[in-house]
Amino acid sequence: MRSTASAAAHPNIAFIKYWGNKDHELRLPANSSLSMNLAELETLTRVSFDPSFTSDQLILNGKEMSGLALTRVSVLLDKIRDLGKVKEYALVNSKNNFPAGAGIASSASAFAALACAASSAAGLKLSEKQLSQLARTGSGSASRSIPGGFVEWQAGTDHETSYAFSVASPDHWDLVDLIVLISSDQKEVGSTQGHHLAETSPLQLTRVGDADRRLNICRAALLDRDFPLFANIVEQDSSLMHAVMMTSDPPLYYWEPGTLEVMQAVEEWRKDGLDACFTIDAGPNVHVLCPASESRAVKRKLGSLAGVKSILECTPGGPARLLEPDFTGV
Numbered sequence: 001m002r003s004t005a006s007a008a009a010h011p012n013i014a015f016i017k018y019w020g021n022k023d024h025e026l027r028l029p030a031n032s033s034l035s036m037n038l039a040e041l042e043t044l045t046r047v048s049f050d051p052s053f054t055s056d057q058l059i060l061n062g063k064e065m066s067g068l069a070l071t072r073v074s075v076l077l078d079k080i081r082d083l084g085k086v087k088e089y090a091l092v093n094s095k096n097n098f099p100a101g102a103g104i105a106s107s108a109s110a111f112a113a114l115a116c117a118a119s120s121a122a123g124l125k126l127s128e129k130q131l132s133q134l135a136r137t138g139s140g141s142a143s144r145s146i147p148g149g150f151v152e153w154q155a156g157t158d159h160e161t162s163y164a165f166s167v168a169s170p171d172h173w174d175l176v177d178l179i180v181l182i183s184s185d186q187k188e189v190g191s192t193q194g195h196h197l198a199e200t201s202p203l204q205l206t207r208v209g210d211a212d213r214r215l216n217i218c219r220a221a222l223l224d225r226d227f228p229l230f231a232n233i234v235e236q237d238s239s240l241m242h243a244v245m246m247t248s249d250p251p252l253y254y255w256e257p258g259t260l261e262v263m264q265a266v267e268e269w270r271k272d273g274l275d276a277c278f279t280i281d282a283g284p285n286v287h288v289l290c291p292a293s294e295s296r297a298v299k300r301k302l303g304s305l306a307g308v309k310s311i312l313e314c315t316p317g318g319p320a321r322l323l324e325p326d327f328t329g330v
């Protein structure tokens, strides 16, 4: 008999970054991290296990996928089949409401939605912690897209102790993430490869050794809604990660001239009293964070910079969730 379930999950933006693993296969991160889910962006995924299927199949945004993308999905499905004592192959149909070139990594929302939908279709009733552990093995940052709002992923020392939890609900702080598109080119070196390169940088040990200090400051700033403290630590954490990237062997240079233009402008505006700061993931696009009260002014200023192609506005989002059994929107 066919068994189907659907789920939705948001991507997230990290304030304290995950870069490098203690265990690549289990995706046990080198350091703990902290992020915010992005409410306006979403992945919807439907999973069906069916005895008539002869292999797993992945349809992403209407296109049948093969190779690495399908293998990564099958590896997570195997874990779920083991847990749920399911033998059938699955059809995974997944859709993002944000385009591939929009500067947002989709692996976090993709593997969070997949873990929810597939475990439910396999008849499992997993806790938030178990779902976060499972999603983590598909994509590290996906562990943080399972709980809602502002989320901490504790690095842990093994599969059991490495998972994410909410530190504050979405309505705790009306922060806005203005995602500034500098380039929509596909990046040459993705995060998974980057995590392997991290340990080749002589700066990585220092970055990791100092990570709990940064996380503690960032968590406290977030809980106190202390923007100046938050801004300094978020920018320092982002730049430490990029320092590691640039000093890896081979080096990873994700910034483009437009990236630096936004970084420097944001610094100037903050000196002039505007609450805004930047953080950058494994790509050239810049996430400019500010309180909702400042977002109009920040957006207007960003719009006047030459390298800025477009701006996407996101607010704090909720947890990954199961959709109605008869949901057909994918």
Ligand code: DP6
Binding pocket: 013, 014, 016, 017, 018, 019, 027, 033, 105, 107, 108, 138, 139, 140, 141, 142, 191, 192, 193, 195, 280, 281, 282
């Ligand atoms: C720079 O979670 O995308 O966005 O586990 O290989 O899928 P995989 O990596 P991924 O790495 C995210 C890296 C980052 C920082 C962050 O989100 O913490």
